[in-house]
Amino acid sequence: MIWEIDDSARAVEGLDGRGRPMPEYAATLGLRRAPFGRRVLSTSIELGILLVLQLPVLLVTLPALLSATASPDAAAALADTGRLGLVIACGAASAALTTAFVVVQLVLHGRKGVTVGKAATGIRSVNVRTLERPGFWRGAVLRYLVLYGSFLVPLVGPVLVIACSPLFDPERRGRGWADLAGATWFVDARDGLNPYDVKRMRIARKTAATDLADERSELRSLATSATPPGTGAYIPVTRSSGGVVGAPRTDAYAATAEVSGTDAAPPASVSAPAPSPAAVAPAGAAPAAIAPTAPYSGPGIPWTPPRLLPDASPAPAPALAGPPDAPATPARQSSPADPATPGVVLEFDNGARIALAGSGILIGRDPAAGPGDAGLALVPLDDPSKSISKTHLALLRTDGSIIAIDRASTNGSAVIRDGVEHALPPGQGIAVRSGDTLLLGERRARVRIG
Structure with missing residues (x-):
């Protein structure tokens, strides 16, 4: 006996409010209706x-039976010719082989x-609701009973059930009455x-879910409430759809520096409700945050500021904040025309090369700029495996640093430095340097600076 698992209780994607399958969802995944000509060829092969x-x-x-029927005693005629054993053996062999073939067909179809x-013509059968295996009893046995039952009405039954009923499918999927029953x-x-x-x-389902979320997501406004200074109100200082970098407003910090377009954190000597910024991490130390926590502007994902990765070979890191007793310096937006700005190139594993233009770029299968992405170049990347999301990663040039920010991608992002992989959580930036490797889903890109 073939046991079936009842999966009707679990959530099924691609159904409307009435529990009916939506053809557009299957089309989004990349599923196509089997051509009628190949279905006819598949049936012809099995009938052959x-x-x-x-x-x-x-x-x-x-x-032998036809010749024996011409004699008054058919059994005696077969026995006289000595072919009775051969006749019985051939009939039994044919019946056994036919039964075995039909049972194997039913099991393969259901499981x-x-x-x-169908294997010879590149066709597969699925349950129309779950887009998974059809099931043995309903998807295979019941369907074939309807097909074979149509032959009880010679000529008219098969023509009506097999040839004509798929033309009346309201969803235009070519599903006949036997398919509706199964x-x-x-x-x-x-x-x-x-x-x-x-x-x-699995990747297609995640991509479809991510694309729907991308279409519905909106960035929140940077407007802050009118909270008096000294109460810890949030001040946005740099914004993109990958996240918001900001600082808590305090009386002491407001008197020390005026925040204007920079990702510098408050001085360590000033007490603030948010965590105090950490200095640049020495070699071998754990990754350190370089700005206080601030809310993320994406759909339900907490934003945490960029961090520095441990460096096996000590190298001078860019200055991210001025001394505690000096005013903060506004960020200078670099441009490709600036001779002091080093060139940044991503070298992908398929040979593609992408240069960082202006203040930053958005990378994905079909990147879309949000309200906070003014000035960012859109860089579409061909990915047959579909492991890269619609808008996957932002690469920003901020005050001399190159920051990579994951844009809530389905398959995630990471940075590989000195053979160690560092995950890049959604909404959190990591300062990258030349020689690092960026992971975008299943794709790799080498970072070249200078």
Whole structure:
């Protein structure tokens, strides 16, 4: 007995409010309707195999029975010719082979969504609601009972059920009455997404969910409430759709420096509600934050400021804040035309090269700029594996540093330095340097500066 797991209680993606499957969701994943011509070819292959299995009956059993019927005593006529044993053996062999073939077809269809003909023509069968295996009893047995039952009405039944009923499918998926009874749908695994490729199907589902979230997400305004100084009100100082860098407002800090377009943190000597900034981490130390915590402007993801990675070989780090007794210096936005600005190039594993233009770039399959992304160049990146999100990573040039910020990507981002991989949480920036490797999903890019 083949046991089935009832998965009706779990949440199913791609259903409308009434629990009906949405064709547009399947199209977003990359699933395509199986062509009618290949479906006919698949059925023809399977009927041809059944015909071959009937050859012992057609060549031996049937002629012997026809010749025996001409005699008054059919059994005596077969026994006299000495062919009775051969007739019975050929009939039994044909029946056994046909039964075994039909059972194997049903099991393969129910468990793997494939039969001999469908495997040869690149077609797969799925449950139309879950887009997974059809199931043995309903998806295979019930469907084939409807098909074979149509032959009870010669000629009219097969033509109506097999040939005409798919034309009345309101969803235009080519699903006939047998498919409606079995809740099955035939898809093209040759030119479209193979629904039984677990890895690609998982990535497609995550990508579809991420694209929907990207379309609905909006950046919050930078406007702050009119809170008197000294109460810890948040002051935004630098903003992009990858996050917001800011500082808490205090009387002592306001008297020390005027925050204007810089990601410098308050002096360490000034007491503030937010954590005090840490100095540049020495070699081998744990990653250190370089700005106090501030809210992230994306959908439900906490923002934490950029951090410095441990460096195995000591190198001078860019100054991120002035001395405690000096006013903070406003950030200077560099441009490619500035001779003091080093060139930044990303060298991808497929040979593509992307240069950092202006104040920064947005990288993804189809990056979209938000209200806070003014001046950022959009860089679309071809990714057949679809491991890169629609808007995956922001690379910003801020006060002499190059900051990488993950944009809530589905498959995540990371920085590899000196052979150690450092995860890049959504909304948190990491200062990168020449020689680092950026991971964007399954893609790698080498950072070249200078």
